[in-house]
Amino acid sequence: MVEPLHITLRKKLSSLTHTLLAKFFPVNLNPNSMEIDSIQKILVVRINYRIGNILFTTPLLNALVKQFPHAKIDMMVGASFTVPLIEGMPQINKVYSFPRELLKHPLKVLQLKKELKNNHYDLLVAPSLLSSSDSLFTFLVTAKYKVGFYAPNVFSPLTHAVPFPHDINHEALKPLALMSAFGNNEPKNFASYLDIKISEEEKKLVKSEMPNNSIGIFRDARNEKKIDNLWWLELVKELNKIDGSLKFIDILDPNNRIPLQKDIPTLSEKNLRILASKIANLDAFICGDTGPMHLASASKTATIALFKTTSPTLYGTLREKDLSLVMKDKSVVQIAQEIITHLEKVKAFK
Known part of the structure; x- marks a missing residue:
């Protein structure tokens, strides 16, 4: 399958940006321990505009619910039409969207940043390694702990970095490797399938x-x-x-x-x-x-x-x-x- 030229150029520009930012903002690979019991507010960042890529975060979301049963979880997605997919899931508090056209309205971006800052997140989780949007957003949003993947020459503005799991093939299961940041948690300890938790009432x-x-x-x-x-x-x-x-x-x-x-x-x-x-x-x-x-x-x-x-x-x-x-x-x-x-x-x- 031949990749469209604009996608190829976008990937090359993203790679160059990551390399430059990684040199200026290196990741701390020896972070302080995390006070897991103090985590009550979580933000998951996946600014993407495709249905499949948003659904690929559901194994991670459900794992976070299992790990932090009393926490409130917010999520940042790209397209607004994907919001209903996630906001109906148990323990999901609020789903924000960051449509591309929002960049044309800097005041709205600042309002969103202010709202997120006022949420006082204990934990931010960024499950995509190579998303420039996610990396920039992770850099700008305030949270006590920031967890995501690390790889050389990739900009990862994190407090706790997890090595990228090259041994996991499926794109939806790779984010489960992030659960290792919260103790001795292997991906096999969590459900390895997509699930948006459609209720019997919704079906009826x-x-x-x-x-x-x-x-x-x-x-x-x-x-x-x-x-x-x-x-x-x-x-x-x-x-x-x-x-x-x-x-x-x-x-x-x-x-x-x-x-x-x-x-x-x-x-x-x-x-x-x-x-x-x-x-x-x-x-x-x-x-x-x-x-x-x-x-x-x-x-x-x-x-x-x-x-x-x-x-x-x-x-x-x-x-x-x-x-x-x-x-x-x-x-x-x-x-x-x-x-x-x-x-x-x-x-x-x-």
Whole structure:
């Protein structure tokens, strides 16, 4: 997959900035001990604008809840549309957003900085090593302890740095290595899957809007990860050949409401937490490597992810009842059979 030029240039500029700042503001690799019992207010910083990357913080968030059961946890995200995903989780106090356009309004930025300062955080956690936005924000926000990853030539304005876990492959599980800053905590001591804690009450509120015994499909994805509609039509056809009782619902991107097929019901929902509650009422969810794939898995619905260009080792589904399928050199018939086989296994979980 060829990376767009503007992304390549942005990464190179970010790398240069990190290198320069790391020289001026070196990390203290021998910090004083942390008074863990005093931590009552926590801020997690992940200024990102993609659904998947925000959902990848949920293993860390749930680990922090387990480690600090009486603490209030705030979070800083990028896009405002991702706020509902996190603010409905237990023990999450408030979710702030830092949309790109906010940079055009310096007074609003200063107001936000003042509010965060007045929150008197005991702990700030920055789970992304190479995010310039996160590093700058971590530098500017006041907190007694600041925990994040360390690597040479990377600007990390921290009080307690954890070596970057090169031995952990999946991007959602790497942040769990930060829990070692709070004692003898290994990543294996915490849940290793995405979970936004959709409640039974949230599911019940939308259950009447969802057809019973249905499988959701989501066809949109970014760039080369997108699978064309003709392929999806062929997949639905092959699945119905194997099992004529299957019912599908076409989950539409709010910005692209063209249905796959007239006789397949559709669903469009802008509020991501409400969408997650609806997906939680489905028997299964089939999609490419995209944000809604992680949303479905985080909603505890059996998720079948189709990987066209990216690696499931880094970005795949994580729950036992999920399946990450690499499409390379496989026919639609083969993939349909693998999906049916997995759906039969999923029934055993119920």
